[in-house]
Amino acid sequence: MKHISKVFTYLLLAINAFFVGILLLTAYSPYIHPVVHPIESCMGLTFPIFLLINLCFFIFWLIVHYKYSALSLLGFLLCYSQILTYLPMNFRTAPTENSLKLLSYNIMAFNHLEKTGGANPILSYIQKLDADIVCLQEYVTPQNTKGHLNEKEIRKGLKAYRYRNVQQIGEKGSNQLACYSKYPILSARVIPYESHYNGSVAYEIKVGDDTLTVINNHLESNKLTKEDKVVYESMIKDPDADKVKSGARLLINKLAEASAIRSKQVDAIAREIATSPHAPIIVCGDFNDSPISYTHRVIAEQLKDAFTESGRGLGISYNQNKFYFRIDHILISKNMSSHNCTVDRSIDSSDHYPIWCHIEIN
Template sequence: MRERSSMRIIGKLLRLILLILNILICCGLIISGYSSRINPSLHSVWSISHLFFPFLLLGTVAFLVFWLFVIRKFFIISLLAIVLCANPIYTYIPFHLSNPKAPVGSIKFLTFNTEGFNNYQYKKNGDPNEVLVYLQESDADIICLQECIFQGKLTKDVVEKAMKKYKYRAYYDFGAHNGLGIFSRFKILSIEPVHYKSANNCSIAYTLDIKGDTILLINNHFESNKLSSKDKQVYKDMVLNPKSKTVESGAKLLINKLAKASALRALQADSVAKFITESKIKNKIVCGDFNDSPLSYVHRRIVGKGLIDAFVNSGNGIGVSYNKSGMYVRIDHILVSKGFKTYQCTVDRSAKCSDHYPVWCYIKKKNASD
């Protein structure tokens, strides 16, 4: 009898511990899902909680299934958290049953962090650069590049010769290891930097004449997380071996670095948002390497200026665009004014020539009937 009584007590205690853990995970999911409303300049550590969103979502779903088979009434806790986070979940993992083809008159738009054109390397002497080959074969009408750097064998003349079908192009160097570039079939009317403090990052605003309409296009490379190869290995070890003794120290190191970078990006996003607000041009496209997820303050701050996320609007899945060191997140974005419709937004995983995948979509101006 005593053994049975002890087992019942242990069982109740275990269920209580699991219930508390479930509640904590659900609370974490809600906080991370709406962390974009936390200004990193004021609360930098809390603002990066969105990075834990996929793990918290998996934990919430796991508990939902667990309680359905153990104590059914408790599954409502996870279900309620999922319902409350329906919008963040859809933003993070959009899903569209139908994905119509782009209509006639659409333009193909592509953004790509080239990792310095694959670190300026050729596989063999004389071989074509893989990034250039991809850009040539993409047949995009407008291409925005980040980490567009001419160095070594990959000179400006080599790039321009390869991209000769694009009549309009512009480059902007900032720092030894970064630069922005644009190749366009449409006339570039003006070029203007968006001013903010940064040693190696920048945003450039172009005005383009696209089929008679003046469009504001802003190409961005926001502050990176400044994680060294060693830091990325620490993260990978934490994911692969969460029981390691180094998890606590590694987590503190990474959170501190991520929080500082997040605060810097917030100020940069504020500057871009202000530039968008002050522009008299109605139709806008904002793209580039945000170094932040779709649930971040940076993303919300810019989308909040009357824009829509092309991938959320016409893509499917998580859409991982950064692909190295086990840090698989969507940090490259295309945002457009509500006067545009987007089609078939794709993170092109076939291009393995950079630490980022290119992101492209078709864009068409809405008709009066849309």
């Protein structure tokens, strides 16, 4: 009986070691280039799953045989920075008077310009938040359609912002990025890279004696149709083996294709950061990628993540079809500090939650 118990213990240890290895592989997958190995580069999306599995092993060994818990503990230590990036736990701090408030929000065309009770909830939210700089993705210049939000109402609603810039992005020209600012926008230009519908815009914004480089992004979408998202949701609700196998193959191939396209866009943004004539840099927007990804790693190489520095929890920013990921980000240069970075779940009118924070130039 004792012999059987030993064999079972060693078998569990072997399984534990396997999952520690997978955890480390997902944690360091951002170093895999998506063009060379597109599928493997997407492994970071599963990081929280294997983190949870190893946490269960850690608790189990603490109860049964505490010495063996060192295996999972070693895994946690080897990916400590990734854990902090994915799941920061910071206390709220009071911003200084000199800090500026920045909002990044994929507004889904102001929820397709719909009104509720005569007002557009997204426009009302932006007004109420009263950020100093507002970077919007999936913006739309509305036509005067009866019963829907129009251009005049947007201008009136955002009249506190003296400066605004709207740019067409993508080769098809059906998507827009917008920046509203209480500070002068000195220049704005689209960063050149290939995409049918997505893009990035670099702004120079004068804040007091400083000039900021602000890069607003809507990076390559994951090419998932409404039908694909339904497949994913049904996999989560009813994990039938055949359904999971066929659905997973479909989703992984689409995610990998988008990841490879996005990597070239990210390299262009990284060059823009490296050649910026201004030291204070803010990069924000809808990255369509998680904090454990090639996208995030390359952009954050010379910057730091405001949510990691001053946010709390998972910060899930996409709110549809059970895709529980933080894909909206605010990154800042190392000569800046952030306070109370928040993914705001108080409004769900878009398929993204807004992300905002107070930023101070040190």
